[in-house]
Amino acid sequence: MSNYWSQYWQQGHLTSFGEDIKGNYSGPLKQVWQALFAPLNESHRVLDIATGNGALVSLLYDDNIQNSLPAVDAIDLAKLQIESSLLTRSETTKFHDHVNAEELPFTDDCFDLIVSQFGIEYANWNKTLVHVARCLKPGGKAQFVVHNSESTIVKPNSAILKMNIELAKKGGPIDTLKSLCQTLQKQGKGAPLAEKHRNKLNKIMNKLVQQDEYAFKATNFHLLARSCMQSISQIEQVSSLFSAFESERKGSVERLSDLINAAVDDKQKRKITQLIAVNGLKLELFDVVSNEQNLPLAWQIQLVKPLK
Template sequence: MNTAQERRRAWDGYWASGALHSCAGSFDGNYGGAIASFWRETFMHLQPGERVLDLACGNGPLGRLLLECRDDASIGCDAVDLATPSPRWLSEMPAAQAARLRFHGGVAAESLPFDDGRFALVTSQYGLEYTDLARSVAELQRVLRRPGRIALLVHHAGSRPVALAHDEITHLDWLGAEDGLLDSVARIVPLVDRAQTPQGRAALAQDASAERQRQHFNSLQQALSRRAEASICPDVLYEVRDAAARLFALAGGSGSSAALEGLGRLRRHLMDSRIRLEDLCRCALDADGVAALSQRLAPAARTAELHESGHLMGWTLVATLPG
């Protein structure tokens, strides 16, 4: 079981990479198509002077869509996340537009720093389901004015993102297994370093253990190619294959120590990826789960499955809390 500190570190590092949203492996840039249409329709009902609260905002894909589709300077958004957002795109916006969106890092949805009835609309995209729903929904309802609207997109247990996550987890486990590819890279790095001198190459030519390590690495590379061909989400396999080539080049140019330090960073990066993917799979909701969330939000909340390019992408939940 990963600790809360490990999970927060994993998400902090992810957002610091500049990813706009939590499905960066599925979509380049911001969401489009049916997902963007759902949010544009939601935002079109905002009235002048109203403010939006975006929960578990990541690097602000919803805030960005809001600024793009509603140019009314009186409509603003507060975006909160337990991790630390790093929205690089915000610096590219005109100052007057950027000022409409306020990011609040290190803020839990279960304990919001806002007054009662502050917001006309509360949103969350692939975020609220990661929280303690008993507490976060109560906070959501507290800061929402009456009448007020709620619009959510949450992970579906049978969705494409969940299937991709499960597939990638199997690859991460294979890569990190004992005597697996990462271990093999660690053993090859010193051999590459030794091969930088004529004496080293001559010694390696007589080293049966080194030859076994080379053959083992080559067999793992072939296995990687087979896995990738059969996978619905092979990206991490190709990324590690390319990273191994860079580490060998580093070993040849700067020595074993530098390359092994780089391998350590790669292992930590992959471990953090696994933590995030486990979070996604654990928090995705089946039909009973989304029904329970809907009932908790508001008795009249409406739920629907959302599809994008032929793939099931999640549940939408829309509710109005009456005055």
């Protein structure tokens, strides 16, 4: 995993995709966890795989009406930035960064519940399910909410990924904006060559807006163009703007590529179902979680480790 994910979590995001769910997971996503978390108390031990910034742990805390918190181990492969309120809420909750879900460093039969929300699918299912089966206690449960390739999360982010790639094509929006800035700095406003670049840039941007306004605005390229024009006389400032934008664009491309590749389609669903059985786990549920408009939001997977 690249440093882009560590940088992403350090910015305080709750989710692995474009827009955070305000205030934590809510609606249908929250509902799939509430019934599972309700019976938990201090006698239980929970593992949260690919915790991100601890959104599921926070939800578990918020829904624990017994005020009897289970022991929680929350792991992630990236460097984490956990809010102090989560770090200090319970002495039995431990966050571990740089831990690979494919090589869980825990003893056999030690967890009552293993969970993951938009995280476990980024790992290798073959390797991870071996450790899930090993670490679950007999009778223990696992629930994973994973990206669905047809979901209202994946499809818009796929469009944003394509738009970010389009921006960097040779002679495309970024190159044209750079040419415009360089010409304005050398020849000044109103120079024929500057107007040529400006007209080309406007034409390209209008075309991309017509193609997919949401995806285009999500790249923030229009904000880069505006900032460059406002700072055009400051050469170093304009250069810094381009550098910062390119760093964020590359990070977005990497994160969203990971998301698209991790999203589960029907073919992968069948493969995962087979792997669950191979590892001696019982599949109880593998179904679509839908939003309020009845559109696919994610897959919900529930497993049980049979009693010996």
